[in-house]
Amino acid sequence: MARTTYRAxxxxxxxxxxxxxxxxxxxxxxxxxxxxxxxTLYYPVVNDDYDPVVARQEIEKTSTAPGPAxxxxxxxxxxxxxxxxxxDDLKAAQATVAPGDDEKRLAKQIKDKDKEITAARSEVSAVxxxxxxxxENEDLTYDHGEPDADLLKPVxxxxxxxxRFDVDxxxxxxxxxxxxxxxxxxxxxxxxxxxxxxxxxxxxxGHYELxxxxxxxxxxxxxxxxxxRVRSPAELEKVLMNFESIDEVAIIAxxxxxxxxDVWNALIDYSEDENHENVFAILDSPKxxxxxNDFDIEKLTYSESGEQPIPRPSENAAxxxxxxxxxxxxxxxxxxxxxxxxxxxxxxxTYVGPSGHMAGIYARxxxxxxVHKAPANCVVRGATGVMYYVSKPKQExxxxxxxxxxxxxxxxxxxxxxxxxxxxxxxxxxxIPVRRFFLFLQESIDKGTQWVVFEPNDYMLxxxxxxxxxxxxxxxxxxxxxxxxxxxxxxxVKCDAELxxxxxxxxxxxxxxIGVAIVRPAEFVIFRISQSTGQEKI
Numbered sequence: 300m301a302r303t304t305y306r307a308x309x310x311x312x313x314x315x316x317x318x319x320x321x322x323x324x325x326x327x328x329x330x331x332x333x334x335x336x337x338x339t340l341y342y343p344v345v346n347d348d349y350d351p352v353v354a355r356q357e358i359e360k361t362s363t364a365p366g367p368a369x370x371x372x373x374x375x376x377x378x379x380x381x382x383x384x385x386x387d388d389l390k391a392a393q394a395t396v397a398p399g400d401d402e403k404r405l406a407k408q409i410k411d412k413d414k415e416i417t418a419a420r421s422e423v424s425a426v427x428x429x430x431x432x433x434x435e436n437e438d439l440t441y442d443h444g445e446p447d448a449d450l451l452k453p454v455x456x457x458x459x460x461x462x463r464f465d466v467d468x469x470x471x472x473x474x475x476x477x478x479x480x481x482x483x484x485x486x487x488x489x490x491x492x493x494x495x496x497x498x499x500x501x502x503x504x505g506h507y508e509l510x511x512x513x514x515x516x517x518x519x520x521x522x523x524x525x526x527x528r529v530r531s532p533a534e535l536e537k538v539l540m541n542f543e544s545i546d547e548v549a550i551i552a553x554x555x556x557x558x559x560x561d562v563w564n565a566l567i568d569y570s571e572d573e574n575h576e577n578v579f580a581i582l583d584s585p586k587x588x589x590x591x592n593d594f595d596i597e598k599l600t601y602s603e604s605g606e607q608p609i610p611r612p613s614e615n616a617a618x619x620x621x622x623x624x625x626x627x628x629x630x631x632x633x634x635x636x637x638x639x640x641x642x643x644x645x646x647x648x649t650y651v652g653p654s655g656h657m658a659g660i661y662a663r664x665x666x667x668x669x670v671h672k673a674p675a676n677c678v679v680r681g682a683t684g685v686m687y688y689v690s691k692p693k694q695e696x697x698x699x700x701x702x703x704x705x706x707x708x709x710x711x712x713x714x715x716x717x718x719x720x721x722x723x724x725x726x727x728x729x730x731i732p733v734r735r736f737f738l739f740l741q742e743s744i745d746k747g748t749q750w751v752v753f754e755p756n757d758y759m760l761x762x763x764x765x766x767x768x769x770x771x772x773x774x775x776x777x778x779x780x781x782x783x784x785x786x787x788x789x790x791x792v793k794c795d796a797e798l799x800x801x802x803x804x805x806x807x808x809x810x811x812x813i814g815v816a817i818v819r820p821a822e823f824v825i826f827r828i829s830q831s832t833g834q835e836k837i
Contacts, residue, residue: 318763322747322771325577327670327739328662330524331473331548332512332655333538334555335505335531336466340490343459343632351458351637458635461491466528471538473527473545482513482526489514489629498639499649501630509555511625512655518681519656520663523547532556539569549738550661552581552654563610570615577742579735580616581661582720583652584609584702586686594621594687599702609702612721614728615738619657619703622650623712624684650686653679653705660714661735670739671780673717673732673820679705682712699723717820733817736780740815744768756804761794764811768792772815782816790815 305311451461464487468474476482489510490503501507509526516524525545527538535556542548551570556562566580588598598608599620610618631647633639656679664674682705689697689704694715697704701724703716717731728734748767754760769792775781776789783789794811803810 318766319770320747320750320763320767322743322767324771324775325549325739325742325746326547327549327735328521328523328665329547330516330521330550330552330658330662331527331542331545332509332516332524332555332658333527333529333535333551333553334509334512335503336468336486336509336528336555337503337506338466340464340466340487340503340506341461342464342488342490343629344462345632346458346460349456349458459632464488464490468528470528470530471534471541473525473538473541475523475525476513477523479514479517482510486510486526486528489627492627492630492633494633494639498633498641501627501649505555507627508651511627511651512552512554512658515625515651515653515656515679515681516659516662519659519679520666521659522662524658529556532559532562535562535565539565542569543575548575549577549579550581550658551578552583552658554583554652554654558583558585558652560610563616567610567613567616571613576615577738578615579661579731579738580613581654581657582610582616582618583654584618584620584622586622586650586652588621588687594689596693596696599697600700609700610720612701612719612724614719614721614725614734616720617657617703617718617731618701618720619653619705619714619716620697621685621687621689621705623653623656623679623682623705624648624650624686625681626683648683653682656681657714669778669780671732671736671778671818673730675703675714675717675731675820677714679712679714685712701725701729717822730820730822733819736817740775743771744813747771751809756799756807756809758796760809761796761799764794764809765792768811768813772813780818782818788816 302311302313451463466485466487468485474482474485476485486509487506490501490506492498493500493502513524513526525542525548527541529535529538535553542551551566553562553566563582566582569575570578570580584599588594600608610616626647627649628647630649634641634646657674660677660679661674664670664672664677685705685707689706694704694706698716698718699722701718701720701722703714703718706713706715708715718729719725719731719734722729728737748764751760751764769786772781772790772792773786776783776786781789791814792811793813794809798810798812799808
């Protein structure tokens, strides 16, 4: 470092600070996921004592043997289904919560003829109440108590049994994961599905969606994510505040929460907040929007009546439709039970929101090609199908609104849309890669120029700013993110006396103007073909 005074004669060798202060590009592929996870859950494991021959004999015997009153004997699977229906009665209940009450409890005693289940319980959490002051059904949080005792111990009539997992992550807490195994150690593995008539429904819907999202994230190329646990949608705002201290989060989704306007709006509000404008939200569509063979297009279009069937327009969010088909390992094991009667090729198949898989595709594309490349025309790894087939005419209606469709292209489940939600309404920010790339530029320049603060505001400082920003943008241009044959065509950086006259400097400000020509995706590829004979066109 150079000295300002010299008192003794001699030779002084000094280090002169370089004018170069390299600007490094910030990360764009760290995701955050939020979901409802119970304190305790159950998951199926392989029953080594299972004997399929004995199981088949038991099924035939119990399906024909008369009961005490001449009725068929209730099978364990049927008994579990009956008990779960009784438990569902609890979910349908409503409770009035007075101001100031933290929680109320509903309890119902459930007994079967073997007294294997003694109780199921339900909790009603205090949430913002509607006008009538009652808690809506979907805000009612509950657990199933103990599953059927037959499912908690190995028996030779069943190919699996259920094990208990106690979640050690407190509600509202966030955990960092670099692989799916780390997630399962904290939040539990793929959890159990119900039995009987409800065999296609997971026992813990929030955990089910969250687990598939995190699994899909890592399977599709993600490497770093934060996972937060909540007990109800009412806790979403609080947990989002916790993410404000985690600066590296660039993608956020709430796969383990209901696909409702309240959840969509909370995520959009967070991504648009000036304190974390570098965050981009990925939103899931509702599971059911009509008949699978002919879905209701009106449930995916903006309404003049003010209803919100899809998220409101936002340049910082993307919306994907439809849900994707995946194989759930827990359901796959449970479907091997002959009582369920599921064909081998259909075992384990279920539908989940694609936000986790899409976050992984974002991360993979950013790593392999750069944030300027659209996360589209990419195969969704782990997806075996889609819930709704979207024809080209229907996509022509959805695409301008920013509904990104996932389609089966050449036999592969493929992302076939790259727009921010709102589409054409978002003007210059209608494309996901354009918006995310600009967020990347803003954040990188912000973090890479902190050294400028409190420096003398003169010609030398202006030159240093131009030098470093130009060097950064030149590297960005070389990566293919900016349009132009030369750096001069691709961008400009201006920081001079014209932008910083005395009246600006008197305010303590130094102004730099930057212009960039961002490449845009080739969304519509057009070939014009005509016949010709030699040099002549026909």
